[in-house]
Amino acid sequence: MKNFRYIMIISPFFLMVSAFLLIPALSIIFNSFRSEDGIFTINNYIEILGSTFYLQSFKNSLIISLESAVIGLIVSVIASYAIYSLDNQLSRMTLTITNMTSNFAGVPLAFAFMILLGNNGVFTILFKALGVDVFSIFDIYSNLGLVIIYVYFQIPLGILLMYPSFDSISEGYIDAAVSLGTSKCYFWKKVGIPILMPALTSTLAILFANAMGAYATAYALTNGAFNIVPVRIGALISGDLFLKPNLASALSVILAAMLLGLNLISRRGNHAKE
Amino acid sequence: MSSVKIENLSKSYGDNKVLDQISLTIDNGKFVTLLGPSGCGKSTLLRCIAGLTDVDEGDVFFDDEAVTNLRPERRNIGMVFQSYALFPNLNVEENISFGLNVRKLDKKIIEKELKNYISLVELTGKEKAYPHELSGGQKQRVALARALILKPRILLLDEPLSALDAKIRKNLRLQIRKIQKELDITTIFVTHDQEEALIISDEIYVIHEGKIAQKGNAEIIYTKPVNSFVAGFIGNYNIIEDTFINWINNKHQFEGQFALRPEVIKIDNKHEEKPEHLTVKGSLRDIILLGSIIRYVVKVNEKEIMVDVLNENEKSMYSIGEEVYLRFAYKKLQRIA
Amino acid sequence: MQKNKTNKAIAMGLMIYLVIPIFFTLIYSFAAKWQNTLLPEGFTLKHYIQLFTTARYFLALGRTMFSAAISIIISFILLVPVIYVGKLHFQWLDKIMGKIILLPFALQGVILAVGLIKIYSGGPIAISGTVFILIGAYFVVILPYMYQGIKNSIDSLDVKTIAEAASLLGASEFFTFFKVVLPNLLKGVTVSTLLSFAILIGEFVLSNILVGGNYETVQVYMYGTRGVSGHYTSAIVISYFLFVLIISGTVLAINKLEARKG
Numbered sequence: 001m002k003n004f005r006y007i008m009i010i011s012p013f014f015l016m017v018s019a020f021l022l023i024p025a026l027s028i029i030f031n032s033f034r035s036e037d038g039i040f041t042i043n044n045y046i047e048i049l050g051s052t053f054y055l056q057s058f059k060n061s062l063i064i065s066l067e068s069a070v071i072g073l074i075v076s077v078i079a080s081y082a083i084y085s086l087d088n089q090l091s092r093m094t095l096t097i098t099n100m101t102s103n104f105a106g107v108p109l110a111f112a113f114m115i116l117l118g119n120n121g122v123f124t125i126l127f128k129a130l131g132v133d134v135f136s137i138f139d140i141y142s143n144l145g146l147v148i149i150y151v152y153f154q155i156p157l158g159i160l161l162m163y164p165s166f167d168s169i170s171e172g173y174i175d176a177a178v179s180l181g182t183s184k185c186y187f188w189k190k191v192g193i194p195i196l197m198p199a200l201t202s203t204l205a206i207l208f209a210n211a212m213g214a215y216a217t218a219y220a221l222t223n224g225a226f227n228i229v230p231v232r233i234g235a236l237i238s239g240d241l242f243l244k245p246n247l248a249s250a251l252s253v254i255l256a257a258m259l260l261g262l263n264l265i266s267r268r269g270n271h272a273k274e
Numbered sequence: 275m276s277s278v279k280i281e282n283l284s285k286s287y288g289d290n291k292v293l294d295q296i297s298l299t300i301d302n303g304k305f306v307t308l309l310g311p312s313g314c315g316k317s318t319l320l321r322c323i324a325g326l327t328d329v330d331e332g333d334v335f336f337d338d339e340a341v342t343n344l345r346p347e348r349r350n351i352g353m354v355f356q357s358y359a360l361f362p363n364l365n366v367e368e369n370i371s372f373g374l375n376v377r378k379l380d381k382k383i384i385e386k387e388l389k390n391y392i393s394l395v396e397l398t399g400k401e402k403a404y405p406h407e408l409s410g411g412q413k414q415r416v417a418l419a420r421a422l423i424l425k426p427r428i429l430l431l432d433e434p435l436s437a438l439d440a441k442i443r444k445n446l447r448l449q450i451r452k453i454q455k456e457l458d459i460t461t462i463f464v465t466h467d468q469e470e471a472l473i474i475s476d477e478i479y480v481i482h483e484g485k486i487a488q489k490g491n492a493e494i495i496y497t498k499p500v501n502s503f504v505a506g507f508i509g510n511y512n513i514i515e516d517t518f519i520n521w522i523n524n525k526h527q528f529e530g531q532f533a534l535r536p537e538v539i540k541i542d543n544k545h546e547e548k549p550e551h552l553t554v555k556g557s558l559r560d561i562i563l564l565g566s567i568i569r570y571v572v573k574v575n576e577k578e579i580m581v582d583v584l585n586e587n588e589k590s591m592y593s594i595g596e597e598v599y600l601r602f603a604y605k606k607l608q609r610i611a
Numbered sequence: 612m613q614k615n616k617t618n619k620a621i622a623m624g625l626m627i628y629l630v631i632p633i634f635f636t637l638i639y640s641f642a643a644k645w646q647n648t649l650l651p652e653g654f655t656l657k658h659y660i661q662l663f664t665t666a667r668y669f670l671a672l673g674r675t676m677f678s679a680a681i682s683i684i685i686s687f688i689l690l691v692p693v694i695y696v697g698k699l700h701f702q703w704l705d706k707i708m709g710k711i712i713l714l715p716f717a718l719q720g721v722i723l724a725v726g727l728i729k730i731y732s733g734g735p736i737a738i739s740g741t742v743f744i745l746i747g748a749y750f751v752v753i754l755p756y757m758y759q760g761i762k763n764s765i766d767s768l769d770v771k772t773i774a775e776a777a778s779l780l781g782a783s784e785f786f787t788f789f790k791v792v793l794p795n796l797l798k799g800v801t802v803s804t805l806l807s808f809a810i811l812i813g814e815f816v817l818s819n820i821l822v823g824g825n826y827e828t829v830q831v832y833m834y835g836t837r838g839v840s841g842h843y844t845s846a847i848v849i850s851y852f853l854f855v856l857i858i859s860g861t862v863l864a865i866n867k868l869e870a871r872k873g
Contacts, residue, residue: 006696012706013689021714021754024726028718032730040687075625082621101629101856103809108848109835112632115639115845118724119649120646122635129649133664156629179867213719220834230721237725238820245729252722260717326775347781357769358778363794373780417776426778 032250044250054251060143061229065211067147069213072207076123076162079155084166095163103155106216113140113149114221141222144241149217154207161206167201202266209262212255229255276336276427277461278323285318292318294484296332300477303458309471310481311507316464319429319481323462325349336427350441352421356433358413360405366416367401368390372545373424382392389502391419394453411442418450422457429454429461435470447474468508470504472496480504495531497535503608505533510569512579521575526604531611536582538606541570542599543592553601558592572600633852636822640845658846668847675818678742678828679811682749683804694761695788698770704791712755720816723748727821740825748766748817751809764796805862809855840853 035041048054083091104112116123117140127133138144169192177187215230224231229251236248278300280391285293292315298305308316317419320477321327323334325346333342341349360369368375370391374384392398395415405413414434419430435443451474454461465471471478472492480487480503499505502513511533519528547553556574563585570581570592570608581600592598640658642651697704718726723736727748730857732739738747766831777787815830829851836844 001680003700006700010696010701010711013693016689017711017754018749020727021718021751023731024723025714025718027730028722028726036803040833079621079625082618082625085618086622090622095628096863097626097629100856100859101633103813103859104633104852105770106813106815107830108851109632111833111837111844111848112636115636115841116632122639125649135677135793152629152632155625171832185756206815209716209719213722217722220760220837226766233721233725233756234816234820237728238823243681245725249729252725256717256719256722259719259722260713263713263716324779326779327853345778346775347778347783351779353776353779355776357772359769359772361766361773361777361791363791363798371776374784376781376786420776420780 028249028252028256031246032253034246036244036246044247047247048254053227057227057229057232058254060227061212064143064146064228065148065208065216066151068154068211069207071147071151072158073162073204075151075155076158076203077196077200078157080162080166083159083163095159096157098156102153102160105214107155107220108152109149110217110220113145113152117145117148117225129242141226146218146221146226146228149221150211150214153217155211157210158203158207161203162199165196169195202268205262205266209259209266212262213259277338278333278428278462278581279338280319280323281333281335283319283322283334285315285322285327291518293322293329295440296484296486298479298486298489300460300462303460304455304476305461305463305474307463307471307475307478307479308463308481309465309468309507310487311466314481315484316481317432320432320462320464323428323429324351350424350426351428351430352424352426352433353430354414354417354421354434355437358405358410358417358437360413360416360420362405362558365402365404366397366408369405369416370419370423372420378394381481394422394456395419396449397533397577409442410438412514414446415449416452417568422453422459425443427460429459429551431461431463433464433466435465436467442469450474466498472508480507482507497606502531502533505608505610510536510580512539512581513610514577514579515608518565518575518577519552523552527609530609532607533610534579534602534607537567538581539574539579539581539604540601541581541583541592541603543596545599546563546601548601550605551601551603553599555597555599558594558596558598561592572598574600633849636845636848636852640842640849642842645842655670658840658842659850661843662846662850668829668832671827671829674742674826675812677828678745678749678826679808680813682746683753683757683807685746686750686753686807687761687800687804690754690757691793694758694765695770695792698765699774708758710760715751715754717839718751721820723751724820725818740822743821744821745818745826745828748821749811750812752814753810753819756803756807758809759798760800760806761796764799765792765797768792768795780832801865802862805858805865809858809862812851812855812858 031075032044033040033042035043077093083094086094118124121140138148140148160190172185173191174184174187177191182190213230217232218226218228219234224235233248233251233255236244236251278298280296280298283293283296284291294315296315304588308317308319318327322329324342325344329342335341336349345574358518361372364372367388371384371388374387393416397412397419400408400412405416408416417434434450436445438446439489447470453471462470463474465518472495475492475493477489478495479489482503488495488504490498495504496508499508499511503511505511512535514532514534516528516532519532540608545553545555556579558570559573559578560571561568562571564582566585568583568585570583572579572581579600638651639645641654641656643655643657645651645655692707693704697708715723727744728739731737731744738744773791774787776782777791778784782790813830814828815834818826818828818833819834822828827835833844833847833851836847
């Protein structure tokens with residue numbers, strides 16, 4: 001009787017979760033195995049695997065995500081260590097700025113970079129005045145351009161994830177190691193990096209997933225012309241051309257599986273830390 | 275205030291029998307301690323008395339009224355928890371008057387009671403402070419007042435001092451005992467600290483593996499442990515086998531296992547016979563300074579025996595490796611098995 | 612000493628790098644004309660005046676805030692009983708919740724849109740293009756953050772003992788919940804609420820695909836102005852960033868306050 005009452009008060013939550021999370025998830029999986037006419041098939045997956053266009057979108061997504069995640073991780077580790085070693089005031093200021101810019105992503109970020117590095121961008125003109133053609137070095141609307149923009153939102157996130165784990169390497173450890181006659185280098189190799197390792201893998205996985213799922217930045221930068229997986233999926237369900245929601249579902253299943261995998265990796269890293 | 279009677283109380287979690295056929299009686303106004311190591315079932319027993327944990331078997335009576343199936347809020351008991359369990363969004367006054375407010379008593383009565391109980395626990399001046407602004411000892415006194423203001427039939431204290439540091443612990447236990455006597459309230463106190471139990475209680479129940487290992491007042495528990503568990507838990511007893519004693523003496527034949535308190539053994543550098551005493555030679559292995567006591571560890575025939583001596587000279591009279599003689603009266607051997 | 616200088620340089624470099632895009636967007640938003648010249652040709656407030664006299668912008672901002680606030684409130688009201696009951700009565704709930712809050716990471720942005728649009732475009736509940744589908748989607752987006760925030764808050768309260776203490780003092784479970792648990796929760800979840808708010812204000816893909824022009828949010832409006840004028844767009848970006856700044860500033864201030872208290 002009492003249990004019934006508790007079940008009553010928790011059921012609205014499960015209703016909402018079913019309606020907007022569980023049923024959509026199941027529907028994506030179900031529809032990915034249906035042709036646009038409603039017949040059971042695995043053709044959607046075959047089409048993806050046989051299409052250079054879709055394969056290229058995966059290739060682009062993976063390369064851009066991996067590059068931006070690795071660069072983002074390296075910069076955040078160096079920056080986190082610097083912040084950690086600095087005196088209070090400067091480190092607090094840096095962390096505040098990091099925190100505040102961590103929400104600067106998506107559409108406004110793409111616009112800001114267009115103002116900086118677009119065709120009439122501030123830096124483009126500046127470099128032109130110096131006699132350098134920016135677009136001969138790189139194009140903001142290319143893969144490399146996207147990596148540069150992605151790195152911008154990866155770094156604050158990376159720092160916010162990495163910074164706390166430097167606390168687990170106390171000065172005491174380093175002093176202890178030095179007092180035992182080892183070099184600092186040896187300390188980092190044998191103790192420091194192994195302690196940080198779980199945080200490093202976990203952060204890398206989160207940054208990777210963060211870039212894999214990102215849609216708005218690339219979409220706003222090129223009006224949806226960029227060939228990465230999230231943009232492809234979006235085009236198949238809301239583009240002006242012909243819509244193929246079931247093909248979009250198949251792409252979604254593959255992307256979701258990757259994101260889930262990355263998330264599990266990051267969680268394992270976090271648990272090892274505890 | 276009420277008496278408490280427990281009959282054949284049992285409680286299991288899965289295959290783990292936490293309480294096994296416990297029966298006990300607590301008289302009106304007594305301060306009783308349930309003492310034992312963690313996991314022995316003492317806290318579960320207290321929670322069963324409070325009604326926070328359902329019992330599998332047996333009954334709980336307050337003044338011969340069965341309360342076994344009564345919900346906790348109807349038992350009219352006060353309880354204090356190790357973690358204080360103060361309501362963090364309410365200040366001292368609001369915490370203490372919580373129970374009175376639930377009962378929607380007259381504002382004037384609440385004010386008056388509040389004043390009495392705040393001064394009883396010596397928190398006058400702290401009425402408007404919030405829990406996070408109080409020290410551990412102050413928090414626990416708020417919790418105590420919050421429980422007492424409802425004039426419960428029984429006060430239950432679940433390791434109330436364990437989270438506090440040593441000095442505050444000593445002060446607060448005296449204060450608790452004083453208040454308990456003043457209000458003459460039946461109190462059940464749970465602790466794993468034998469020193470605390472010996473000092474504070476009218477009666478002690480030593481609990482071991484869900485059963486009562488021994489009951490009695492502090493003196494009985496301390497001087498006459500009934501088994502090796504109680505002997506080991508209460509003091510630093512030497513546990514001695516009959517074969518060992520029979521090896522030392524040839525007059526009497528002993529049988530069983532015995533406990534021997536370290537402070538009843540005399541240590542000497544020469545052999546001296548006394549009637550009804552046993553004397554044995556050993557070699558000194560270690561000297562441990564325990565403040566006012568010096569503890570000698572003496573090896574006698576492969577067995578290490580502890581001897582406590584009052585530290586009068588600030589310096590040990592013997593040195594490690596030296597041959598010493600140990601002497602104790604037969605009657606100090608406490609048979610435990 | 613030398614090492615400290617390097618660290619200082621790294622921190623300064625990082626700050627400059629992070630601020631540059633925002634700084635130049637700010638300058639750009641005040642520039643009258645800035646094409647093919649090194650420096651802007653004069654400054655003006657006209658883009659901001661234009662922005663603050665555009666009703667469409669404020670309507671979009673209002674829609675964003677409304678849908679974000681409603682989904683946060685719904686999330687709070689529905690999650691609190693689940694976590695509370697899970698803590699006190701149904702221990703098995705915790706495991707299930709652990710699995711459920713993983714799902715939004717897999718069903719990120721566009722993927723969630725695929726699932727929702729298929730179900731709610733037709734059939735018995737055709738809410739696609741309305742605020743309802745957006746609120747539902749937002750509920751999913753913020754679920755992990757709200758869950759973690761509420762759970763941490765309840766865990767730090769030691770609700771089990773608190774509930775026992777209150778029941779021994781004669782209070783009903785209902786009374787305890789409203790008098791003791793809820794006031795503490797409201798304080799504890801401020802940070803995760805503001806974080807959720809900041810995330811939702813920055814949300815683009817779901818609002819663009821699920822409701823688009825039918826319920827124009829601030830991000831969709833911002834995206835729509837890209838063809839109008841770079842200066843006007845940058846004024847929107849700056850005012851949007853200021854808005855986010857206020858929210859994240861509040862979060863930082865609260866965190867600092869908590870740390871001092873803790």
